Amino acid sequence: MTFQLTILGANSATPAYGRHQTSQLLTIGTHSFLLDCGEGCQMQLMRYHSKISRINHILISHLHGDHFFGLIGLLNTMSLGGHRQPLHLYAPPGLAEVITALLRCSHTVLSFPLQFHALESPGNIYEDLYLTIETIAMDHGVPCFGFVFREKPKPRRINKETLPPDLTVPDILLLKEGKDVYDADGHLRYKNEALTLPPRRSRTYAYCSDTRYNERIIPLLEGIDLLYHEATFMQDQADKAAVRYHSTTLEAATIARKARVGQLLIGHYSSRYREIEPLLEEAQTVFANTQLAIEGQTYTLED
Amino acid sequence: MTFQLTILGANSATPAYGRHQTSQLLTIGTHSFLLDCGEGCQMQLMRYHSKISRINHILISHLHGDHFFGLIGLLNTMSLGGHRQPLHLYAPPGLAEVITALLRCSHTVLSFPLQFHALESPGNIYEDLYLTIETIAMDHGVPCFGFVFREKPKPRRINKETLPPDLTVPDILLLKEGKDVYDADGHLRYKNEALTLPPRRSRTYAYCSDTRYNERIIPLLEGIDLLYHEATFMQDQADKAAVRYHSTTLEAATIARKARVGQLLIGHYSSRYREIEPLLEEAQTVFANTQLAIEGQTYTLED
Numbered sequence: 001m002t003f004q005l006t007i008l009g010a011n012s013a014t015p016a017y018g019r020h021q022t023s024q025l026l027t028i029g030t031h032s033f034l035l036d037c038g039e040g041c042q043m044q045l046m047r048y049h050s051k052i053s054r055i056n057h058i059l060i061s062h063l064h065g066d067h068f069f070g071l072i073g074l075l076n077t078m079s080l081g082g083h084r085q086p087l088h089l090y091a092p093p094g095l096a097e098v099i100t101a102l103l104r105c106s107h108t109v110l111s112f113p114l115q116f117h118a119l120e121s122p123g124n125i126y127e128d129l130y131l132t133i134e135t136i137a138m139d140h141g142v143p144c145f146g147f148v149f150r151e152k153p154k155p156r157r158i159n160k161e162t163l164p165p166d167l168t169v170p171d172i173l174l175l176k177e178g179k180d181v182y183d184a185d186g187h188l189r190y191k192n193e194a195l196t197l198p199p200r201r202s203r204t205y206a207y208c209s210d211t212r213y214n215e216r217i218i219p220l221l222e223g224i225d226l227l228y229h230e231a232t233f234m235q236d237q238a239d240k241a242a243v244r245y246h247s248t249t250l251e252a253a254t255i256a257r258k259a260r261v262g263q264l265l266i267g268h269y270s271s272r273y274r275e276i277e278p279l280l281e282e283a284q285t286v287f288a289n290t291q292l293a294i295e296g297q298t299y300t301l302e303d
Numbered sequence: 304m305t306f307q308l309t310i311l312g313a314n315s316a317t318p319a320y321g322r323h324q325t326s327q328l329l330t331i332g333t334h335s336f337l338l339d340c341g342e343g344c345q346m347q348l349m350r351y352h353s354k355i356s357r358i359n360h361i362l363i364s365h366l367h368g369d370h371f372f373g374l375i376g377l378l379n380t381m382s383l384g385g386h387r388q389p390l391h392l393y394a395p396p397g398l399a400e401v402i403t404a405l406l407r408c409s410h411t412v413l414s415f416p417l418q419f420h421a422l423e424s425p426g427n428i429y430e431d432l433y434l435t436i437e438t439i440a441m442d443h444g445v446p447c448f449g450f451v452f453r454e455k456p457k458p459r460r461i462n463k464e465t466l467p468p469d470l471t472v473p474d475i476l477l478l479k480e481g482k483d484v485y486d487a488d489g490h491l492r493y494k495n496e497a498l499t500l501p502p503r504r505s506r507t508y509a510y511c512s513d514t515r516y517n518e519r520i521i522p523l524l525e526g527i528d529l530l531y532h533e534a535t536f537m538q539d540q541a542d543k544a545a546v547r548y549h550s551t552t553l554e555a556a557t558i559a560r561k562a563r564v565g566q567l568l569i570g571h572y573s574s575r576y577r578e579i580e581p582l583l584e585e586a587q588t589v590f591a592n593t594q595l596a597i598e599g600q601t602y603t604l605e606d
Contacts, residue, residue, distance in 0.1 A: 014380045015346050039376040040343045043318050065409045069376045073342040076368045077317045098401075098408040105401040106368045107445050142410050 001029040001130070003151070003203045003301040005226065008044035010267035010293040012210075012232050012246075013066050015040070017274055020295060021066040022209060022267070024228070025050050026149065028131055034058040034074075035147060035207050041070035042077050048296050053083055057126070059133075060091035061209055062144035068095070072102045079111040090117045090125055092143035119145050136220045138211035141245040146209070146217065148224070151202035154303075159197050164190065200303040206261075209268050212242060213251035221259035225301050228293065229255055230268035234282055237270075249279045253286035267293030304332040304433070306454070306506045306604040308529065311347035313570030313596040315513075315535050315549075316369050318343070320577055323598060324369035325512060325570070327531070328353050329452065331434055337361040337377075338450060338510050344373035345380050351599050356386055360429070362436075363394035364512055365447035371398070375405045382414040393420045393428055395446035422448050439523045441514035444548040449512070449520065451527070454505035457606075462500050467493065503606040509564075512571050515545060516554035524562035528604055531596065532558055533571035537585055540573075552582045556589035570596030 004027045009020030021038025025045065032054040034041070045052050052074070060068045068091070078087070089095060096116040103110065117125060119135055122145065126133035130152055138144035155176035167190075171181045181190040206221050209230040221227055231253075232246035241248045247255075249266060256264035264287050269276050276292055283290040291299070307330045312323030324341025328348065335357040337344070348355050355377070363371045371394070381390070392398060399419040406413065420428060422438055425448065429436035433455055441447035458479035470493075474484045484493040509524050512533040524530055534556075535549035544551045550558075552569060559567035567590050572579050579595055586593040594602070 013383055015349065020346075039373065040346060043323075043343060046318065063409050065376060065379045065405075065411060068409075069379070069405075070342065073368060073372045076372070080317055094408045098404050101401050101404045102368075102372075105397045106366050106371075108368060 001303065003028050003205070003303065004298050005205060005228075005265075005300075006048060006050060006298045007267070007293045007295050008041055008048065008050075009038045009295060010269060011066075012230075012268045012270050013064075014271050016271035019269065020044055021070075023070065024207065024293075025055075026205060026207075027054075028149065028151070030054075031057070031128075031131070033133075033149070036061055036067040036209070037069075037071040037074060038066050039069040039073075042074040044295065045074075052078055053081065055087070056085050057088045058090070059147050060089070060095060061138065061146065061207070062140060062142055063092055063094055064142065064210070067210075071095075072099060072106075075099070075103075075110060075114070076106075076108060079108070083112045086113045086115050088115045088117060090119055092145070093118045093120065119143070136206075136208075136217055138208060138217075139214040139245065140210045140212065144210060146211070147207045148220065149205045149207075151204070151303075153202055154199040156192070156196040156199050159195055162195055164195075167195075203301040203303055205301070208255075210246060212245045213247050213255070215255075215258070218255060218259045221255065221261060223260055223262075225262040226265060226299065227256055227259070227261040227263070228265040228267060231266035231279055231283060232268050232270045234273075234279055249283040250286050253283040253290060256287040256290070262289065263299075264290040265293050265299060266290060304606065306331050306508070306606065307601050308508060308531075308568075308603075309351060309353060309601045310570070310596045310598050311344055311351065311353075312341045312598060313572060314369075315533075315571045315573050316367075317574050319574035322572065323347055324373075326373065327510065327596075328358075329508060329510075330357075331452065331454070333357075334360070334431075334434070336436075336452070339364055339370040339512070340372075340374040340377060341369050342372040342376075345377040347598065348377075355381055356384065358390070359388050360391045361393070362450050363392070363398060364441065364449065364510070365443060365445055366395055366397055367445065367513070370513075374398075375402060375409075378402070378406075378413060378417070379409070379411060382411070386415045389416045389418050391418045391420060393422055395448070396421045396423065422446070439509075439511075439520055441511060441520075442517040442548065443513045443515065447513060449514070450510045451523065452508045452510075454507070454606075456505055457502040459495070459499040459502050462498055465498055467498075470498075506604040506606055508604070511558075513549060515548045516550050516558070518558075518561070521558060521562045524558065524564060526563055526565075528565040529568060529602065530559055530562070530564040530566070531568045531570060534569035534582055534586060535571050535573050537576075537582055552586040553589050556586040556593060559590040559593070565592065566602075567593040568596050568602060569593060 008023035011019035023041040024035040135145040229252040311326035314322035325339040326344040327338040438448040532555040
């Protein structure tokens with residue numbers, strides 16, 4: 001099953017040097033989750049050939065403009081494209097009111113229902129057969145949430161090389177659940193271990209933007225496969241970062257190291273940086289497996 | 304004095320093929336007027352090296368999203384850039400409410416004052432020493448206005464080749480007003496015609512978007528130097544154009560011809576057209592001096 005993150009924008013407060021404000025598209029199997037929606041997000045989705053029609057969930061971390069001013073335009077375009085499925089919007093309180101005002105003011109009746117989910121306190125906000133999403137509190141001066149995506153434990157895999165021809169579909173379902181197969185009289189026909197392989201890995205992704213350095217999130221990120229953590233500034237701007245409720249490269253990397261995550265992705269670059277390579281080099285001094293979030297790039301987690 | 308129109312976006316309802324929604328920057332002398340503000344307008348301003356800080360007037364023709372969803376992001380960026388001058392916003396009623404809601408929701412306090420001017424009926428909305436702006440009613444199903452920019456009559460020009468060395472500054476001001484110069488005893492010193500040249504041309508620009516074909520605007524556009532008139536569709540879609548309150552290429556060209564304008568610029572292209580050259584060719588069958596509005600291109604009116 002696909003588990004892919006595409007960066008649509010990774011600049012901070014304003015666009016600069018061709019870099020857009022924050023948006024990411026996380027595709028897990030048939031689901032596409034849009035994380036934040038900076039201005040121009042819909043153009044970025046088109047540029048990188050992402051299917052807008054597959055988005056049914058949009059998660060807004062907080063209501064600073066660089067994280068949601070592209071939302072109303074995206075909704076409008078989805079509607080003109082004839083989108084029909086309900087669209088779920090998760091955001092701190094206030095979004096419903098302003099989107100409703102924008103739709104009314106712009107004489108717009110959407111082609112699909114909007115379902116608003118106000119994020120008020122951290123916890124589970126989504127669950128389906130394969131996946132859960134939980135929010136964690138960011139430290140950003142305004143209500144702001146990170147999002148942690150966790151695949152659920154997966155079934156054991158049938159080992160096709162050892163599969164006997166007499167197995168029925170119910171037998172296979174039992175085997176996937178880790179059970180042995182018995183005949184009608186209760187005698188063991190097949191031991192599970194003989195016919196199955198261990199389950200595939202359940203992958204995890206955490207999105208933490210925007211936030212000041214905050215050690216309280218470390219236990220919540222323990223062992224995450226891929227962590228996106230904002231790194232607005234380099235370390236020489238640590239004072240400014242703290243005052244503005246943002247993080248530095250070294251702070252993001254420290255969170256990654258202490259939480260023992262697999263990979264760190266940094267982004268939300270300040271417009272003061274024309275070149276962002278130095279941010280990567282600085283973060284890697286603390287956490288080697290760091291990458292830069294680059295627009296148009298897709299980061300894949302294998303299972 | 305500069306009189307330049309730069310196209311920032313000329314697509315219609317949604318972005319397509321890299322084309323952005325409607326925005327134009329009209330620069331007249333030291334003034335920069337932004338006409339409509341589709342999503343991504345601020346990125347387009349940056350891309351084409353336009354000075355955002357010089358914009359003090361933004362005119363929104365109507366409150367369909369493709370004409371104003373870029374406004375809140377632009378305001379935010381101007382504020383982060385430390386803009387201080389008052390910003391005048393002209394739009395049909397409703398903009399103040401929704402911008403206020405967006406600012407409140409996004410925890411934003413702008414660095415400059417906003418002054419809203421609600422456009423309710425056609426008339427003069429702006430006048431300074433050099434320029435007037437009047438609105439004209441479009442036929443678009445919702446309150447919608449065109450904008451006509453007219454330079455005021457200009458002073459006569461001093462002919463430097465015939466300028467006598469004994470003229471004072473007050474003498475020169477009199478000459479520019481078309482008056483003769485007399486000495487203290489009331490004797491004619493210089494006839495105006497001997498020392499001046501005729502005034503430079505007063506240029507005019509009219510912006511008409513969005514609108515259905517509407518002959519009532521023709522007398523208001525009589526002799527305009529440069530007319531931008533929307534041409535969303537080609538002529539084979541005339542029925543659709545009428546139902547959707549838009550115009551075709553031939554309709555835009557007919558308005559231009561009947562109003563005897565100097566040049567016609569067409570735009571607001573439907574996303575159904577990947578190639579827009581055929582729209583130009585069709586319009587030119589009715590009005591030869593037609594051009595396509597192309598993003599990043601600047602159209603200059605000489606005086």
